Amino acid sequence: MSAVHRLTLGDVLAEHRRGRPQGTAVVDGDVRLTYPELDERVDRLVGALAGDGVAPGDRVLWLGRNSFRVLELLLACARLGAIFCPANWRQSADEIAYVLDDLTPRVVVWEESEAVEKARGQVVPDARWIRAGEEYETYLTSGNTAFSGIMDDDAPVLALYTAAFDGRPNAALLSHSALVAHSMALLHMRQMEDGFTFLACGPLFHVGTMMFTLATFQIGGKLVFTPAYEPDEVCRLIDAEKCTQAFLFGPMIDGLVQANRDGRYDLGSLRFVSHSPEWDAMITVDDSPWCASGMGGYGQTEVGGMLTFLGLGMGGEGFAGRPSPLVHVQILDPDGREVPPGEVGEICARGHSLFSGYWNRPELNAEKSAFGWHHTGDLGRREDDGTITFVGPKLRMIKSAHENIYPAEVERALKTHPAVADAAVIGVPDDRFGQSPKAIVVLAEGAEATSEQIIEHVRGEIASYKKPREVVFVAEIPKRGYTPDYDALDAAHGGGAYPGA
């Protein structure tokens, strides 16, 4: 990467300082900053962090609610070559202690919280702790250490903790280049134009809110922060700041409709997805590919947010659409060979928006980038029209004879039987085939079906070798979050002999 081609997040801020001298960058409660003001505060923060010895590759942690300080800290780390992590503040003391221990930050900026204080007592990392209010402002004014480095834009700048792959959360590292690339794709699909204003009312430690925050920053728009989703306050902010978009999903939208029943707030500036007649009458229904497709697609933190967009395959067979223009996708089998269209394999990807691995997980990183492709850990399929279907998490694969069977695929087939309310599939040891699939089924209220009928149904849906050899009927399937608790199912129903386990 030559200097001429470089574009760090710090460079983007430097451009907006010049290009938007009167432009509002940030609104958060009483705080309002223009781009030049943000740029100056970030530079002071850079000086303060450098004075604390924060060097390229060092971590800076945020433990608090949504705040403009998240953006300031990210941009200061960007200029220093450090890595910024906004972590989930609502976790238990043990979970926060895990993050402190795993990430070993040099500086922690935090908001008052019992769990954080307890975690701080549990782990004693060699970190400087700064409270988010006055102490943070004083810290900023201490920034007199001159720092001027040229940063590599392929270096990681943001760390976001993601779901456990190997039993513990991992911090996905995203580089300047990856974040800028993802922002470009979102700018395109969401048609984010000059003057875009985003209300960050979802959690900033989650990629869904972070990706829109970053895309809005990329285009020099206005970012409105609010500590958390509170319907009346969200309505007030949309009206007062003329927000173009907010981080909203179904039940959150219903909350806004409820809060604005009396039409007190003008939400007409919001350009968003159609939801209900009341909602559609309050806002401007947007026709960008992102909104028209109902925000459809497939994504994960490790790809910067979205990997595919339904807006690139509306009306197609696969409901995940097609890959973003800056990535490409192949559906691979466990040996790194591409599977033909219509067959299920792991969704694998390459491209500009992909992450740089997890912090401090060399073995997992090697596994996730096998054969030079990022392995998402999710199963999918190319349909005959080239669009992609997300099948489900890969979790544990079953190997029967030489065939690979993914529980998620068999579960989907089971659930298309009208009598089946819920289903999970495990692998059980099999003398002849090594392993064979076994279905754990919850019947729908009042419905009846035999094991044979259910097995026959699956045989009609997918390849015969994938059908369960046995079906067990249960009243309820134990869950971990939204997915079956496979460990509990294995223990209860004789699962085992998984390859690689």
Add this chain to the structure above:
Amino acid sequence: MSAVHRLTLGDVLAEHRRGRPQGTAVVDGDVRLTYPELDERVDRLVGALAGDGVAPGDRVLWLGRNSFRVLELLLACARLGAIFCPANWRQSADEIAYVLDDLTPRVVVWEESEAVEKARGQVVPDARWIRAGEEYETYLTSGNTAFSGIMDDDAPVLALYTAAFDGRPNAALLSHSALVAHSMALLHMRQMEDGFTFLACGPLFHVGTMMFTLATFQIGGKLVFTPAYEPDEVCRLIDAEKCTQAFLFGPMIDGLVQANRDGRYDLGSLRFVSHSPEWDAMITVDDSPWCASGMGGYGQTEVGGMLTFLGLGMGGEGFAGRPSPLVHVQILDPDGREVPPGEVGEICARGHSLFSGYWNRPELNAEKSAFGWHHTGDLGRREDDGTITFVGPKLRMIKSAHENIYPAEVERALKTHPAVADAAVIGVPDDRFGQSPKAIVVLAEGAEATSEQIIEHVRGEIASYKKPREVVFVAEIPKRGYTPDYDALDAAHGGGAYPGA
């Protein structure tokens, strides 16, 4: 660049082969190719070129009119790591000979032309010559050399000859990454969505047509090629292929309105810029930032096409708007220091879409990338609102005492005088200041003005030290293309003592 982050133009084609198995990639006369068909032909071409010894970094030259073969050759070079150049076929034999000599291509694909044949006789490069028709098809079938390499996406893949900076044309080298980045910016600003169809009716050796060809390819759209702009055929193709956009400017649009007076063709699929009531009634006036801003901005081949977009600064002071989200701009003085807003300096840039220098011009490349910034060779200004104004080509700077004076800026000031029809500024030797500016002025028909009045007018427009010391009135200013012939003016009016000359 790790394998996981790579995205070459060859990778984009590989994705479209999977993602758009039934999608039409190319239409050109009787030729219609789906993405899988294009992919297969490109692979055969890769084999044939590899069989001819074309290796990474080698050049392949196209000498002909617009053709789908331009895309095929570009993509084959992309997979080989070679550099493809579509050159201007209408040049004189001497000019074509210059290109052959400068680029030393290993393979030349050409269409019958007297000038090309003459040039081929003048220079005898060690190249394989292939005629564009049947010979090219036979060549494709000869492609049985297996080739499988992993290409670096920072390597140059496209060479486009640009205007002379040092008295001769230079081939600007653009990498995969630069082209992909520029396409993303265009996809965003032009709102090029799924199903976009582009009619390449401008010359493919020019970045204006090439940039839309590449952005359409990036999104997996349909490319319609026609040998050259012919109004009736352009109308027919828009109707038959339901083109979303074509390469069109003012007089070309008038030609289409004329050709379609009787409304024979349905041009409603075309989403374009408003132009005249007749035109607006024939097409769909598009409201994307690119079209709504009248395709405004500032660009050059060396930045992949557009560096700034008026669509990012509509209503602002500077008519070039603001930089594309993937670049940043500074206005620098000759010593690499940024000049303050309102002052004129050279438009300099960094970012993802920038070129990789000129082919075979090490000294010019060092000059153009001084201080780690690409120097566009054009003058501009940041306005108070942060938008950018393009002032004019830098060409030759005048140095008076220690001040830098750019003729383009003084010329703009001169032309705001109502009596001035045309003006050019040269530097003349000055005993006291080393050099001083002298204005060559053409008065408007019937207008009168004294030297003193004109000098006084300029003093009111720009800094006093930039005003001409002398004004000479002439009937006409000699031109080279659109710009004054400064060599002729120097010779006629005593120019000289330029710094660095």
